Amino acid sequence: MNKHIKKVAVIGSGIMGSGIACHFANIGVEVLLLDIVPRELNEKEKAKGLTLKDKVVRNRLVNDSLASALKSKPSPIYHKDFANRITTGNLEDDISKVGQVDWIIEVVVERLDIKKQVFENLEKHRKPGTLITSNTSGIPIHFMSEGRSEDFQQHFCGTHFFNPARYLKLFEIIPGPKTKPEVLEFLNGYGEQFLGKTSVVAKDTPAFIGNRIGIFSIMSLFHAVKELDLTVEEVDKLTGPVIGRPKSATFRTVDVVGLDTLVHVANGIHENCPKDERHELFKLPEFINTMAENKWYGSKSGQGFYKKVNNPKGGSEILTLDLNTMEYRSKKSAKFATLELTKTVDKVIDRFKILVGGKDKAGEFYRKSFGVLFAYVTHRIPEISDELYKIDDAMKAGFGWEHGPFQIWDAIGLDKGLELISAEGQKAAAWVDEMKSAGINSFYSVKDGATYYYDVQKKEMVKVPGQDAFIILDNIRKTKEVFRNSGVVIEDLGDGILNVEFQSKMNTIGGDVLAGLNKGIDLAEKDFQGLVVGNQAANFSVGANIGMIFMMAVEQEYDELNMAVKMFQDTMMRMRYSAIPTVAAPHGMCLGGGCELSLHADKVVAAAETYIGLVEFGVGVIPGGGGSKEMALRASDTFRKNDVELNVLQEYFLTIGMAKVSTSAYEAYDLGILQKGKDVVVVNKDRQIATAKAYAKLMAEAGYTQPIRRTDVKVLGKQALGMFLVGTDSMEAGHYISEHDKKIADKLAYVMAGGDLSETSYVSEQYLLDLEREAFLSLCTERKTLERIQHMLKTGKPLRN
Known part of the structure; x- marks a missing residue:
């Protein structure tokens, strides 16, 4: 099916509808967002003398909903300007405009009668061949298309986004009785490639895949809480990052999503799945019923499992529900x-x-919860999915689990998992015993860099489809490893391209990582064509190893510290001035030294969800790995005839001085960290390494030439330094910054001005690097800097002193 999505209509502007509209705007699609007309005027409209015929009134609901979404944090939009791609309207005046779109997405209230009425109205204006889908989370798809035309039914299915649409990757596609196979194929590919999602084609069963398993997992925990006498805090501790789940874990997640939402889905499963072998588990425990009666829904009602209150001291405190x-x-x-x-x-x-x-009680909790979960997922095949990998994909992409149930079972071992199931009085589905009898003792295996899964119908290991567009480092590491030390693994990606993958804690950059980067460049220059620096951890890099810097500074080993900083700088310069193209692939947190590395690559292929910035001020220093130099150089390259050059330089100075971090890769263009026309953004993080490799290969094949070191950086000397020093003086006098903040800012000013040169001059990069390193080292001798570093190491939070 050859279809291009240029414009979509989103029907319903609530939290979900506005979020979906924003995400389509994120990827460059024009969006028409429609909602109902208000039935009556509000007080403000009455005061202005408006009537129900005025456009501003008729579009009030949709405009208020979108405005609210755009103000929410985390933001649903990559960049504030992208909101201009969304046009709003109402379902009476503007419904005919759906005839101009390529895809209509219904996101109205979860009531079948209302949805059917909306579809009836839409069909009057929809042009044949237009995709039309519902974002329902539980209403059977086959009910919704009843009575509609043949063309409507052939192009209709469910497309279930998870909230928030920008951040959660699961995109469930649920076919209706007459949905064309090519429609499903198109949506599956579009979700992966353009929306950046994990597309999963699900069956038309209650709650589909993600919510069926996710709600079961939550409900089993709800019942286990009383049985094991656990507190809310204990469950959240046990079900959070320690097992690869979000920090919000279980109860905090329910508060954020809304208890009413969870109750609605759980009740739906309980009512519509009478043959589910764990049917009674979906019956709400008494404490949930009490909370629902009290309307303790969580964040939306001000209290749920947690409640924020003001304490007598004037601060706030988070209380927990007993x-x-x-x-x-x-x-x-x-x-x-x-x-x-x-x-x-x-x-x-x-x-x-x-x-x-x-x-202890934790071990008992894990044995119990994994035992019942393992048993449950085996019985959902083939009910909700024919393939077990889809269940794992749904839980990872929709609920933020690092590993799905079958992957966890593999980690524990097949026999141990069966033992846990038996201990809970449960029994796995018969196909698990068949698998074991056939001598297959794991649900997954890796062969020739590809992941295989056990196909229940075929009774053999089958390759997971769709991997050809991805490079999965976990799969190739063992067979494609070229070099390894304690900080990095270097893999051969094929086609003459190497990859340097950080392996240190939080991907911090220390001596071993720098040695690995240099080794990667050596190997690439000798036997390969290009180098990618990328990994598939949660974050690209949180920066330099400040623990190492702290130890050297405390021991006053300044010569060693000088050498360490120079090694960092020299490695960054090698990234830029090697004989082969270098491509950085940042994602997640890319802070401090991770940002500096990206600044020095020939090209950056950033994931859309990249939070990148030079944050060294937070630990009392300036960027010392070439970041300060690079901002001065980029300011110089930005100077245009008749520019007020001081103002241009100031913007780059403030990027560092205010420790600005982008909330998406697109915002990084505004900060001067990514460069338009050079660096690119990919929405699907799974494709990032493959895309970075493709660019490295393209640059090499286009005839890459080793760059010549720069000696033409324009610096403004005393003219800029004076302006910066006056600014920091006034900031300190106004109590906006501390005395130590001023000292750090003044050091940065000295570097970015090129020192106290008497006039505008042209200097080399090395000249600026030497100034930068000297300033960095001098700040490391300051007691208040050491206090900041120590506080960050202990708490993970910056100290203002």
Whole structure:
């Protein structure tokens, strides 16, 4: 099916509808967002003498909803200007405009009668061949298209986005009885390639895949809480980052999503799945019923499992709901000996064996929760999906799990998982025993860099489809490894391109990582054509190893510190001035040194969700790995005839001085960190390494020439330095910055001005690097800088002193 999506209509502008509209705007699609006309005037409209015929009144609901969405945090939009791609209207005056779009997405209230009425009205204006889909989270798809035309039904299906649409990757596609196969194929590919989603074709069963398994997991925890006498804090501690789940874990997630939403989906499963072997588990526990009666829905109602209150001291405090008394109390810390055993285990997948072996209440909790989960997912095949990998994909993309149930089971071991199931009085589906009898002892395997899964119908291992567009580093690392040290692994990506993958904690950049980067460049220059620096961890890099810097500074090993900073600078310059093209592939947090590395690559292929910035001010120093130099150089390259050059330089100075971090890769263009016409953004992070490799290969084949080192950086000397110093003086006098903030800012000013030169001059990059390194080292001798570094190491938060 050859179709180009240039314009979509989103019907319904609530939280979900506005979020979907924003995400289509994110990827460059024109959006028509429609909602109903208000039935009556509000007080403000009455005061202005408006009537229900005025356009501003008729579009009030849709405009208010979109405005509210755009103000929300985290933002649903990559860049504020992208909101201009959305046009608003109402379902009476503007419904005929759906005849001009390529795809209509219905996101109205979850009532079948209302949805059918909306579809009836839409069909009067929809042109044949237009895609039309529903974002329902639970209403059977086959009910919604009843009575519609043949063309409507052939182009109709469910497309279930998860909230928030920008951030959660799951995109469930649910066919109707007459949906054309090519429509499903198109939507599957479009979701992956353009929307950046994990597309999963699901069956038309209650709650589809993600919510069926996700709500089961939550409901089983709700029932286990009382049985194991666990507190809200303890459950959230056990079900958060330690097992690769979001920080919001279980109860905080329910507060954010809304207890009413969870109750609605759980009740729907309970009513519509009478043959589910765990049917009774979807019955709401008493404490949930009480909360629902009290309208304690979570964030939207001001209280749920947690409640924020003002304390007598004038600050605020988060209280926790005691599930025994149903009263709020102060939060308690949650500690378990089993969790302590996993503190030195960096990879989440390696923790599960330890967790289920725990001798305390935590171990009991994990054995119980994994036992019932493993049993449940086996019985959902083929009910909700024919392929087990789709269940894992749905849980990872829709609920933010790092690993799906079958992947966790593989980590624990097939026999151990069966033991946990048996201990809970449950039984796995018969196909698991068939698999084991055939001598297959895992649900997944890796062969020739590709992932295979056990196909229940074929009774053999089958290649997971759609991998050809991806490079999965976990799959190629063992067979394509070229070099390894404690900080990096270098892999051969094929076609003459190497990849340097950070392996340090939080991907911090220390001596081992720098040595690995240099080795990668050496190998690429000798035997390959290009180099990618990329990884598939949660974050690209949180920056330099400040623990190492702190130790050197405290011990006053300034010569060693000088050498370490110079090695960082020299490595960044090698990234820029090597004989082969270098491509950085940042994603997630890319801070400090990670940002500096990106600044020095020949090209950046950034994931859309990249939060990048030079944040060294937070630990009392200036960027010392070439970042300060690079901002001065980029300001110089930006100077145009008749520019007020001081103002241009000031923008780059403030990017560092205010420790600005982009909230998306697109915002990084505004900060001068990414460069338009040179650096690119990919929406689907899974495609990032493959895309970076393609660009490195293209640059090499186009005849890459080693660049000549720059000696033409225009610096403004005393003219700029004076302006900056006056500015920092007034900021300190106004108590906007501390004395130490001023000292750091003045050091940065000196570097970016090129020193106190008497007139505008042209200098080399190395001249600026030497100024930068000197300023960095001098700040490392300051007690207040050491306090800032120590505080960051202890708490993970910046100190203002």
